[in-house]
Amino acid sequence: MLQYIRTRVLLTIPVLLGVSLLTFSILHLIPGDPARILLGDMGGGAAAGDTSDEAYQNLREELGLNDPLPIQYANYLGNVAKGDFGRSFQTNREVRDSILEVLPYTLQLTVVGLGIAIVLGGILGIIAALNRNTWIDSITMVFSLFGLAMPSFWLGFILIQLFALRWTIFPSTGTEGINTLVLPSLTLGLVASGVVARLVRSTMLEVLGQEYVTTARSKGLSERIVILRHALRNALIPVVTIVGLQFGGLLSGAVIIETVFARRGIGRLAVEAVLRRDFPMVQGTILVAALGYVLVNLIVDLSYAWLDPRIKYR
Amino acid sequence: MARRVTAGAPPMELRATQARNRRKDFFYSLLRTKAALAGLMILSLMILAAILAPLITHYDPIVISPPDRTLPPSRDHWLGTDGFGRDIYSRVVYGARVSLPVGLIAVSIAASIGAVLGLVAGYFGRYADAIIMRIIDIMLAFPSIMLALVVVAILGPSIRNVMIAVGISEIPRYTRLIRGQVLSARELLYVEAAKVIGVPTSKILVRHILPNVVSPVVVLGTLSVGSAILAAAGLSFLGLGAQPPRPEWGAMLADGRQFLSSHWWVATMPGLAIAITVLAINMFGDGLRDILDPRIRT
Numbered sequence: 001m002l003q004y005i006r007t008r009v010l011l012t013i014p015v016l017l018g019v020s021l022l023t024f025s026i027l028h029l030i031p032g033d034p035a036r037i038l039l040g041d042m043g044g045g046a047a048a049g050d051t052s053d054e055a056y057q058n059l060r061e062e063l064g065l066n067d068p069l070p071i072q073y074a075n076y077l078g079n080v081a082k083g084d085f086g087r088s089f090q091t092n093r094e095v096r097d098s099i100l101e102v103l104p105y106t107l108q109l110t111v112v113g114l115g116i117a118i119v120l121g122g123i124l125g126i127i128a129a130l131n132r133n134t135w136i137d138s139i140t141m142v143f144s145l146f147g148l149a150m151p152s153f154w155l156g157f158i159l160i161q162l163f164a165l166r167w168t169i170f171p172s173t174g175t176e177g178i179n180t181l182v183l184p185s186l187t188l189g190l191v192a193s194g195v196v197a198r199l200v201r202s203t204m205l206e207v208l209g210q211e212y213v214t215t216a217r218s219k220g221l222s223e224r225i226v227i228l229r230h231a232l233r234n235a236l237i238p239v240v241t242i243v244g245l246q247f248g249g250l251l252s253g254a255v256i257i258e259t260v261f262a263r264r265g266i267g268r269l270a271v272e273a274v275l276r277r278d279f280p281m282v283q284g285t286i287l288v289a290a291l292g293y294v295l296v297n298l299i300v301d302l303s304y305a306w307l308d309p310r311i312k313y314r
Numbered sequence: 315m316a317r318r319v320t321a322g323a324p325p326m327e328l329r330a331t332q333a334r335n336r337r338k339d340f341f342y343s344l345l346r347t348k349a350a351l352a353g354l355m356i357l358s359l360m361i362l363a364a365i366l367a368p369l370i371t372h373y374d375p376i377v378i379s380p381p382d383r384t385l386p387p388s389r390d391h392w393l394g395t396d397g398f399g400r401d402i403y404s405r406v407v408y409g410a411r412v413s414l415p416v417g418l419i420a421v422s423i424a425a426s427i428g429a430v431l432g433l434v435a436g437y438f439g440r441y442a443d444a445i446i447m448r449i450i451d452i453m454l455a456f457p458s459i460m461l462a463l464v465v466v467a468i469l470g471p472s473i474r475n476v477m478i479a480v481g482i483s484e485i486p487r488y489t490r491l492i493r494g495q496v497l498s499a500r501e502l503l504y505v506e507a508a509k510v511i512g513v514p515t516s517k518i519l520v521r522h523i524l525p526n527v528v529s530p531v532v533v534l535g536t537l538s539v540g541s542a543i544l545a546a547a548g549l550s551f552l553g554l555g556a557q558p559p560r561p562e563w564g565a566m567l568a569d570g571r572q573f574l575s576s577h578w579w580v581a582t583m584p585g586l587a588i589a590i591t592v593l594a595i596n597m598f599g600d601g602l603r604d605i606l607d608p609r610i611r612t
Contacts, residue, residue, distance in 0.1 A: 018452030149593035154585030252459035
């Protein structure tokens with residue numbers, strides 16, 4: 001087990017390096033010179049080619065753009081490790097501070113959304129599997145098909161129309177207070193629950209066909225015990241992987257949903273940074289999102305091995 | 315075909331349930347096939363509408379007409395008009411000319427690059443495999459929209475760049491799928507035989523390996539056209555894709571935001587268009603999967 005943990009943790013290191021290399025290269029792959037962009041010197045014909053400008057040279061020096069690329073990358077890594085993501089081109093604030101400020105809101109949104117998706121999707125999946133090939137199964141699967149096809153931003157609008165504008169039960173926008181969390185997390189959870197329901201249904205069906213379920217039945221155990229004690233327990237193991245898989249989807253969903261509900265969060269921060277060409281902020285938000293995703297997947301993999309003794313610890 | 319080994323005939327009761335289950339399964343798959351056919355029909359209609367857009371609409375999707383602002387659905391404007399007085403029906407129909415190709419092209423980008431990477435990784439193994447799969451691992455470390463954001467951040471917001479962004483973010487799925495298929499196809503007897511008689515590697519890859527990979531890729535490709543359309547519409551919704559006044563469903567939805575309380579149809583119609591299109595594609599893709607590749611299930 002320890003060996004497995006060690007290997008799995010070691011394997012994330014190259015991934016993290018790759019992730020940082022990719023976010024690092026954003027600044028160097030954009031057309032044009034970051035220092036010029038920062039100076040707001042977008043077009044400007046002759047001025048754009050004029051590199052003798054003192055402010056411009058100072059800025060290049062300050063951003064470290066005159067160093068060779070490997071040195072720049074090493075510096076970037078060192079800074080990131082210290083938690084220094086640079087300053088926003090837009091506000092000149094520390095990128096780290098802006099991210100830390102909104103990160104809890106995104107975490108709330110994704111965690112509650114995930115909870116809704118798992119509970120709702122899990123229940124629907126189990127009901128569908130137990131009533132296989134009946135109208136209950138069909139309705140559940142139609143629901144999940146709709147969940148897969150529904151644009152989250154449209155669902156968000158519908159919920160706003162109903163619950164915020166017509167009945168004014170929940171606020172349509174904002175970040176403060178638990179009430180503002182209801183509609184966004186419901187949107188996120190509903191969309192994701194379709195996928196979860198499908199997965200739970202198929203794993204449940206698989207488990208129900210296993211020999212130990214037949215054995216449990218032939219022992220004369222009640223159907224309730226067979227399902228709760230024998231089938232569900234084993235069907236839930238693969239569901240843990242869903243958490244890992246869905247987390248990325250939820251994070252992606254959060255990017256859009258934060259905009260729909262004008263919520264503060266890392267996704268909205270990233271989108272606005274891309275729109276305003278605020279590249280240090282783009283780098284920071286994307287790096288943090290990827291780090292979080294890698295971390296969650298690591299935890300999921302480890303808990304999976306812990307839950308399912310059949311997994312070989314290589 | 316496979317002979318079934320049975321130890322005596324099953325008891326009557328069991329046989330009866332088996333027969334009933336078979337009948338149920340049959341109706342179920344018939345239903346699924348019906349759904350697939352329905353999906354195909356809706357999709358064909360949409361493609362036809364996109365092609366015939368100028369013939370089946372009576373208004374220009376771009377020219378604004380302030381006196382006609384936010385008119386409700388009526389005989390003149392079937393789906394109403396938007397905040398600039400543009401006919402929403404026309405814009406939805408012309409929007410199909412944007413969204414459908416975007417989905418197709420994004421998937422083509424992903425599938426072709428994924429095919430090359432997967433073939434090379436799966437067939438040559440060793441270093442090629444290690445390097446390619448580590449790159450894929452890194453790409454998978456980004457939630458898909460974040461990868462798309464990186465691409466849009468570098469290339470700038472436009473519908474063309476959204477196609478590229480969505481295409482790139484879908485590459486890992488194809489590479490993994492194709493690599494897996496190639497790994498098993500590589501061991502097939504006729505591939506071994508081709509190798510032994512000295513068929514050039516490129517020919518083995520194209521002639522003998524690739525055909526084994528086609529049907530799962532077609533299935534994944536069909537299903538992911540839907541998710542690509544969703545992703546592209548999402549990016550346009552965020553303002554990172556199609557720029558106004560281009561009629562694009564995601565961007566139209568974003569325009570409808572300010573009318574949510576007063577003029578519901580402005581946001582609802584493009585939303586419906588996206589949902590119906592993706593639903594049709596998924597229904598068709600599910601059916602296709604059942605027919606072409608019963609092994610993969612999600």
